[in-house]
Amino acid sequence: MTSLICGIHHVGVNVPDLEAGRKFYEDVFGFEVIGVDKWDEGNADVNAYVGMDESSADSYMLRGANTYLEIWTYRTPASNGHASERRASDHGYTHLAFQVTDFETVLARFLAAGGSVIKPLTKARPGGARLHYCRDPFGNIIELLEMPAGSRTGLGGLPGIAAEGAFAPPTRKYYVLENGEFAGLRDKSDLPGAS
DSSP states (O other): OOOEEEEEEEEEEOSHHHHHHHHHHHHHHHHHHEEEEEEEEOHHHHHHHHSSSSSSEOOOOOOOOOOEEEEEEEESSSSSOOGGGGOSSSOOOEEEEEEOOOHHHHHHHHTTOEEESSSSOOOOGGGGGGEEEEEEETSOEEEEEETTTTOOTTGGGGSSSTGGGGGOOOOEEEEEEEEEEEEEEEEGSSSSOOO
């Protein structure tokens, strides 16, 4: 049977501070902004596809080495809880894993940028891999994973996202969606805090 699934396009993460979220994922994991989305209350089409009434939100679509990460801050409705209250054993999506090439360097960046480890680091290396569950500054569980050299699931096995086409704007540009409609391309120097 032919698969109709191309792969995982993105993971969505809700954060309480959108700019802090963008900075964290840019600084620690090297993600870059390729899109901005925002809508206000009263947009029936957007409310229908996100499954909420009277929602309003702001987001960034970030491009990484082989996937996208969409970070959100919902203005309405108010959040019912905080990510740090979730445990990896709770039902539903539990964590986001980043495969890295230098565990110690990425962990140091992660901690310096406001992340934390959930439990103290151990010497455990399942199958030769180095991994640990952590929390980003917003309480979301992040797994840092370094695969052993020569592993068939190493970075060479990931196809990347270079061929995304229309959804991958040119370098130094990002797309803008406003109230569910395409609003054009903008220069990355327009982003808050851009240099």
